[in-house]
Amino acid sequence: MIISIHQPDYIPYLGYFYKIAQSDKFVYLDDCQFSNDNMHHWNRVKTPQGECRLKIPVAQSLGDPINKVRPKDELGWKQKQLKTIEMNYGKAPHFAETFPEIADILSKDYDNIADLNIALNTHIAKKFGFSAEFYRTSDMKIDTVREERVIDICCALGGDTYISGNGARVYQDEEHFLARGVNLVYTDYKPIEYRQQWKKVGFLPYMSVVDYIFNCGYDWDYVDAEIKKLNSGE
Numbered sequence: 001m002i003i004s005i006h007q008p009d010y011i012p013y014l015g016y017f018y019k020i021a022q023s024d025k026f027v028y029l030d031d032c033q034f035s036n037d038n039m040h041h042w043n044r045v046k047t048p049q050g051e052c053r054l055k056i057p058v059a060q061s062l063g064d065p066i067n068k069v070r071p072k073d074e075l076g077w078k079q080k081q082l083k084t085i086e087m088n089y090g091k092a093p094h095f096a097e098t099f100p101e102i103a104d105i106l107s108k109d110y111d112n113i114a115d116l117n118i119a120l121n122t123h124i125a126k127k128f129g130f131s132a133e134f135y136r137t138s139d140m141k142i143d144t145v146r147e148e149r150v151i152d153i154c155c156a157l158g159g160d161t162y163i164s165g166n167g168a169r170v171y172q173d174e175e176h177f178l179a180r181g182v183n184l185v186y187t188d189y190k191p192i193e194y195r196q197q198w199k200k201v202g203f204l205p206y207m208s209v210v211d212y213i214f215n216c217g218y219d220w221d222y223v224d225a226e227i228k229k230l231n232s233g234e
Contacts, residue, residue, distance in 0.1 A: 003159035005029055005137075005150060008066060008117035009039040010056060011124075011208040014223060015189040019165075020125050021220065022187075023132045025157050028121075030067045030114040031138040034058075040066050041113055043208040047088045048198045054081050054208070056113060067114035067138055078107055085210070092197055094217040101127075102210065114138075124209060128220040147172050154182045163187055192226035 004023040006016060008030050020026045034040055042055040057077050060069040071077070082103050089095050105123055110116040114136075122134055135157065142152045150172075154162050161183045164172060169186065177184040191205035195215050204211075216222065 001025065001157070001159045002161045002163060003027065003154045003157055004163040005153060006165070007032055007038065007040060008114045008121065009043070010041055010054075010113070010117050011043050011120055011210050012039060013043075013206050014192070014209055014212055015187065016121075017125060017128060017130075017209060018189045018223070018227065019163055019187055020132050021128070021130050021224070022163055025135060025159065026125075026132045027135045027137060027140075027153055027157070028114070028118050030118065030136045031065045034060055034064050034066045034069045034113075040117070041069070041071075044204075044206065045085065045088060046196060046198060046201065046204050046207055046211055048201065050201050051204060051207075052084065052088070054084065056116075058113060065114075065138075066117075067112050067136075069113050071110060071113050071116060073109065082106065089197070089210075089214040092214040093195075095214045098127075098213050098217065102213075124213070124218075127218045129218070130220075147176060151177055151180050151182060155180055161185060188227070188231050190227060190230040192223060192230065194222065194226070 002022060002024045004019040005027040006019065006029060008028045009016060041058050042053055044051050044053055057072040057075050058069050059072055105119050140153065140156060142149055142156060144152050150162065159182060162177060164184060164186050166186050172184065174184045193203050194212055196203055196211065
């Protein structure tokens with residue numbers, strides 16, 4: 001049973017979904033502390049001028065968890081972002097078939113940005129055809145922290161393998177996982193190239209997943225094949 005865990009980021013990049021694709025169970029870490037630096041409320045899309053940041057204005061206090069941070073819908077940010085997306089991707093090959101559902105989910109009312117991000121990301125994962133089951137840490141009542149919490153989550157869900165992001169290498173000890181019967185592995189995701197608009201700008205990696213979707217549709221086989229090529233050295 002393969003487990004992966006991540007904060008519910010806003011329309012994240014392909015590497016986020018690569019972890020979901022490889023997992024039997026994916027856990028949204030929705031009750032961890034909100035950070036302005038992390039991509040809990042912003043991401044990047046491509047324009048004729050290069051990278052453009054889409055950011056959700058939020059109401060939050062220092063130390064609030066992600067599932068307590070409210071999007072400031074009264075500022076009309078959703079309408080502005082949807083207009084920005086439509087202006088820059090309206091002529092993309094798969095825009096007409098993929099944008100309406102994403103716009104519909106984004107346009108709904110949410111109590112917090114965790115709910116919003118989870119609704120969007122789960123929809124996208126299912127459209128890619130992933131079979132992972134989804135969970136939230138706020139429902140699991142596990143109060144440990146950092147590495148110990150990760151191991152406790154894996155054990156609670158019957159996991160024997162945990163796929164980690166590479167940034168966690170600095171504080172995770174493989175022996176601690178193995179002592180609890182969990183095999184620790186790190187993601188082998190590498191950024192792939194795919195068809196993008198605005199060729200004069202050059203290819204921009206690490207864009208939001210919507211950049212891939214509007215240009216290439218929900219073709220996950222291409223993503224998977226290209227990552228395998230990179231990892232094999234082709």
